[in-house]
Every structure is written in C-alpha cells, then in structure tokens.
Amino acid sequence: MTAGSGDEDRRGCGPVPEDDEAARFSALLEDNAEDLYENAPCGYLSTLMDGQIAKVNKTLLTWLGYRREDLVGRRRFADLLTVGGRLYHETHFAPLLSLQGEIGGIALELRAADGSRLPVLVTSTVKSGEDGKPLLIRTTLFDARDRRAYESELLRSRQAAEQARHEAEEARHEADQARAAAEEAYRLIEADRARLQRLTTTLQRSLLPPSLTGPAGVEVAAHYHTASADEVGGDFYDLFPLSRGSWGLFLGDVCGKGAAAAAVTSLVRYTLRAAAVYDPDPAAVLANLNTVLTHEYNGTDPRFCTVLFGVLTPDAEGSGFSLTLASGGHPPAILLRGEGGARHLPTPDGQLIGVIPDAHIATTTVHLGPGDTVLLYTDGLTEAHTAPLATPAGGGRYGDDALLDFTARLVPTTASGAITALRKLLDALGGGVDDDTALLALSVPHPGGEPRR
Template sequence: MTQHAAAAALVPGRQPELVPDAGMEAARMAAVRRYDILDTPPDGAFDRVAAMAARLFDVPVATVTIVDSDRIWFKAAHGLEGVKEIGRDPGLCGSAILRDDALVIPDTLRDPVAANNPLVAGEMGVRFYAAAPITTSEGHRLGTVNVLDTKPRSISEDDTATLADLAAIVLDEMELRLSALRALRDEQKRREVERAAREQAEKDKTAIAAFASTLQRTLLPPALPVVPGLELACHYHTASVHDVGGDFYDVFPIDASRWAFFLGDVCGKGPEAATVTALTRHTLRVAAQIDPEPVTVLSTLNTTLLTDVTAGSRFCTAVFGLLAPREDGGFSVTVATGGHPPAYHLRPDDSGAVWVKTVRPKGGMLIGAFPQAHFTQTTFSLAPGEGLFLYTDGLTEARTPQGTMLGEDGLTGFLHQRTGPVTATALVEETVTLLASLPDGVGDDAALLALSVPDSDTAPDTGVAATAHTTAAPEHFGQER
C-alpha cells in the first residue's frame, strides 16, 4: 500500500486516490465538450441547485462544477463570490470525478490528498467536503455537486443520497440545455440551408434572366439601319425576363435602292421557340435576297418550317414588306401577311387629323401549319408625312382598365387620336406610354415596328431620318437599349 493510500485509509469511507485512465479521460472530455457548457454565462437553474444544496446541508458554500482537462470550472457557486475556476488539483473535485460514488471528507486536514488543495490550505480553510459526481448514462463523470464547510462534520447515508439526487438534477438540466442547443442549431442550420437555397435561387434567376436577355438580343437586330428618306422606330417588350419570347422584326437592304422589313411571332416561348425564331429570321433574309416578292418569301418560309426538323410542329405569323423609293420622296410598299394582325397605314388630312387604314391582304394563312398555305399581298404608297405601324398580338391582347382586351378596335381608336404629321418615333413612344398606363401591364411579349416618311417640315437637313430602338422588361418600360 502506498503512503497516500495508507493515510487515506484513516478517513472513514475514503478510498485510495485513483489515477485517471488516459482512454477514459479522453472519452470523459469528449462528453464534456459535447454538452458545450464550459465558460457559459450563469444559469438560474444551476444557481438554484447550489443554493438548495447549501440550505439542505446547512453549509456556507455549495457549488456545481465541471471538470476540464486542467481546471475546475464553477457553473454555479453559492457562498463563493468572485471565484470562477481553480486548478485541477487532487483532493476535492478532481478526485471526486474518479469515483463512482460520492466522496465525503469529514475533516480535510486529516486527508493527506485533500490537505494540500488550495481551498483547504488557502485563505478559505475548507475543513469539510462532500461531492457527488454528475454522471451521464454512458458513465462519463462531467463534474460534481459539492458542499463545503469551514469546520469538520459528518453526514448520513441519506444526506449522501440527497447529494447524489442533486447531481442527477444537474444532469437533467444539462440534458435539457443540450436538447435546446441541438434544436437551436438544427433551426439555425435549417435557416442557413434555406438562406443558401434562396441565394442560389436568386443567382439562378439572375443567371436565367441574363441568359434569356442575351438569347433574346441575338434574335433581334442590334440596331435598325438608317434608310435614306425613311424614319424607323421599334420597341420590344419582354413579358418575362426569365423566358425568351418568339416575337421578331428586322429591316435590311435588298439592293442599292430597295429595302425589306418584317415582323412576326412564333408560337410559344422558351429555347424551342427561340430556335424557330432564329430559323425564321434567317430564312426570311435569305429568301428575300433570292426573290424579294413578299408572297414568295412567305411561301419559302412556310416550306422551311414544315420540312426543317429543328422547327418541330411550331408555326408563326408574320408581315413581310418590300420598300422601293418613289420620285416624290415617298415609298412604294408591298406587304404580304401570313396569319398576322393587320398593319396600320396612317396619313394626316388637311385638318390635321390622322386617317387610319388597316393593311391586311385577304387570305394570308398561318406560316408553317399547312403545306398548301395561301398568301396574298397588296401594294400602296407611303407619302411624306405618312407612316406604317406594325405590332405583335401582345399589344392588342393587353387589358384595359375595364378588364377587356385592347383589341384591334381599341388600337384603331388610339391611333385615330393622333394629330399632325406622322413620325415613327412618336408612334412607338406613344404606344409604349399607352402600354405602361394599363393597370395589368402586358401579359405577353409585344414587338412594335414603325416606318414613316418625313415631310418637308420635319425631315433633317441631310434628308436622312433618325432611327430609334428601345426595349423593355415588365418593370422597365421605355428603357433605352
């Protein structure tokens, strides 16, 4: 028997000082870390246990401690003000966690291990000490509930059992606290996952919108050309920044003096519609270079959409026109339509009012729907001061404040309200203002294309009209492109 063990045997119930096993100590410290209680703020539940222990045992000092690797940390300390931790010296708490049962030292000065502890040998002068280990269900002793007195005393077995019950209460509080912490961490993790998901969704929406915007721009001319003696203006309203529409338009030269223009709408939206839109624009341009007769161009497009596998079963509507300059400064315009809403020829009369005539050759069928589709064309003059207005059905299907669609009648009435010389830029700007004033906005993509021949009072000195080109998403009507 060692000298310490022999001396310890003099104290009733005192077993020889135990040496902690390295593996068990590592597992115990892992359990301490799992409860995440070290260095936490004071907690009323643990303070009440310490105060209850002091009253039950009629002692001046009672504590709830957690034993760290190199210190004894006080979670609660009744009657021990200003002390938050002490070193892990043998004799008291450091010894108590090595035992399965309570440690009781009736007189610390007669205990060779406890006698050198700072609480015993120091200013406090502890003479009585009893502790019950706070033991988990796995057998890990996290710390102790302690009662201390400055005079020797003895306690009964019932008192020792009471002390063990207080230690069990502390463990219950720690388990509740750990459950709350886990629930809080799970909630925080859930919120973090949701936040990350929201951020990713926003990034995805932004990326989709950027992709759709980029793809949409490739389907529209980057700018309208400058046509001598003609003013051009256009606008494209995107119903959704996250999807690609099938509306399209273009103006391009046929030869040194003639120009072609078109505007149309492919059935559907998304990448598939974008593919057909690209095919349609390309076909119209190429077909016009071979034979610019509008009916022939639309017939070629009809055949292409029916035979090209990339078109699938999609069809479109379109207006195709050919412009040829006249000696009086105006243009001869030949227009063919394929299932598209009418264009509008605007001409001011002598009183300043605007005369509006629909341009819709009879018999123009959907393009890409029937092998034997029939198309017709008409020719008229666009004189100085006159204009031609083309659009897709997103305009006429827009809802008025009364909840009804604007329709062709509403659009005709709107155009009749204009006065004075007709200019392409004013036509487009006023139509955009109309759309922006509607309470529900525009539910579908809308493309606008206007052509006008300046009269002698409005034409620039160079005789070359300006070109306006705007585009807008639902929240940015009229934004300059």
C-alpha cells in the same frame, strides 16, 4: 372551602400537601424530558472524547435498526459512518470539532444495520467540566432523506434542464446550419438566375438587328418589350435593303419561348432575308418560309409563326413610297394618315406559316405619303391583361380595337413618336403584359420636318 385554603386535588379529594405536589411535578418533568429525548424527531448521540458511544436515543436506533446494547460501550461514532464518511470525519470533522468545540450542519451518511445508507445533517458540541476540560461530545443528527430526495430531484431537474438547453443549442446550431445552407442555396440560385438572364438577354439581342437604318426619306423606329428576363421570346423584326432602291421589312412571332423558339426565330430571320433576295415578292417570300418550316418541323414537334413581310419601294416621281404587305396569320398593320385617322390594313384569310404545306398568303398594297405612318406589332400588346375601366371594354384583354383607338389619338405623329407613346403604354400595363411585344414603325416625314397639327 375558601379561596385561601390552598390548592385542591383536581378530583376534589381535598388539599394536596405541598411536598407531595413538588415531588409529583418533578417526576412529571423528568418523565417528559426523557420521553422528549428518546422520541425526539432527530437523533441524539453522546460519546466520550475518543468517540465511544455512551448514550443514544430511540429515534436514532430506529433509523439505523440497532439495539441500544449493540452500540453503547461497543461502537464509536465513526463506526456508524460509511467509508467516505469515516475518512471525512477523521480528516476534517474531528479536527475542526476539537479546535472549535462545536461544528454544525455537516452532511454525512450513516450505515444502517442492514447495510443501507442514511443521509443526515450532523451537529456536534463538546461539553466541558467546571475545570474546562472536555468531558463528552453531544451530537444531534437530522434525517436528510427528504432533503437528499429534494436535492436529487433538483439535480435531476437541473440535469434535465441542462439536457434541454443542450438539445436547444444543438437544434439552434442545426437551424443555423440549415439557414446558412438555405442562404447559400439561394445565393447560388440567384447567381444562376443572373447568369441565365444575361445569357437570355444576349441571345435575345442576337435575334434582333442591332440598329435600323431605313431608306432616304423614311423615318424608322422599333422597340422590343421583354415580358420576362428569364425566357427568350420568339418575337422578331428587321429592315434591310433590296435591289433597285426597294427595302424589305418583316415582323413576326414564333410560337413558344426558350431555346427552341430562339432556334426557330433564327431560322425564320435567315430564311426571310435569303428568300427576299431570291424573289422579293412578299407572297413568294412567305411561301418559301412556309416550305422551310413545314419541311424542318413536322410530326410530333411542329413549329410555326405569324409574320408580316413587306417591300417598301419609292415612287418614281418621289412623292412617297409604295408598301406591299403579305400576311401569314399575323395581326394587321395600322396605317396612320397625316391628315388624320387610323385604320387597319386588311390582309384577310392569311394562314399561319409552318402549319400546312400550301398556306394561303394574303397581300395588300398602300401608298405612304408625307405625314403617313405605318405600325407593325405583335400580339403581346393586344393580348395584355388590363385592369377594370382601363379600356372601353372595362377590363380583360387590351384588344385590337383599343390599340386602334390609342394610335388614332396620336395623329399626326411620326415613327419615333408612335413608338415612344406605345412604350409608355406597355409600361402602364405593367405585369399585364405577359408575352413579349415587338414594335416596328415607318413614317414619311413632311417636307418641313415636323408634322402639321
């Protein structure tokens, strides 16, 4: 067999006549076209112009569960639609198809033989004859169940997102309300705290003399350091005239803080003044105070204080003053001599006032000459916390010895100079001072005015 002898049968049976080959190829094409139509992945439907079904492929029949003879020549396309679909077909789909000759991508629902619904996308085209007159309508239907499921899932996701957004908005709204409520509560708390601080400050001032005026020839200075603006402290001091040119003075500390301590402080100040008028002897004054406190406060609610009470009396020759101090468990006063040096004025074994009926009262007497200064203080200063290396002890409590060393470096000084230096010290200790501190200083100036250095 040569190359020019023509095509041969694939089974090697010799050449195939050209007429038979053309017939066989035509039959093959016709068979493939029919199979493609019947088993296409989409539904095909041909109807007359009135909608009567003339041809339908196997795919659509399978989808709907009909036999071919159930539809062809018996039903119209609109009969396969749901009620809503028929209404849309009559009012929109059919008029537009008639007007345009083609319409595509329309979502409709078919009603299957078992009553179930099948979502489809419909494309229809009008086929016309050679004379231009419409002959039939060819319709292609795509299964939209996957798309419908996707759209449903998308809708559910969108609804879930909307619900989440709504819940987030609600949560944010609740958070805003909670924040607003918290801010309002904070504002009210701050307003209450400010009112409390004003009341505390007013009450604290009422327990202290508005001003101090000493005897002629004596300079007086005082300071009250408040550790907390929220609580009334129990520290107190005063200076007042007695008979025959002498003056009474006291400084002390009531245990506790707040309104209860303020009440005791008021009673102590009143009692000290009244007792000094009755009998100015410092030991007798503190004994009277001890009697009042042990009588008024006993049992389960004892109240006590530490206190120094003194009487300042001018010398007959006018060279200075005599100061007698009585102590009820209070830290000793500090004497700063004009010529230099500082020391404690010992009042040993003085007991707390208000604890036992017959408390021991210790007394001491000192002469104050020109340039001398005496300092009375409460333990808020000496018990202040200090940073490491701030004191010779290297931290801890400030202490009596540190205060004595500090005041010794001030000599020569005056009452106002000593109080100014101690105010700066308290400010330097800052938050370490966690208890109120009262300071009272008296000095006898040099005749020339300024202290000699």
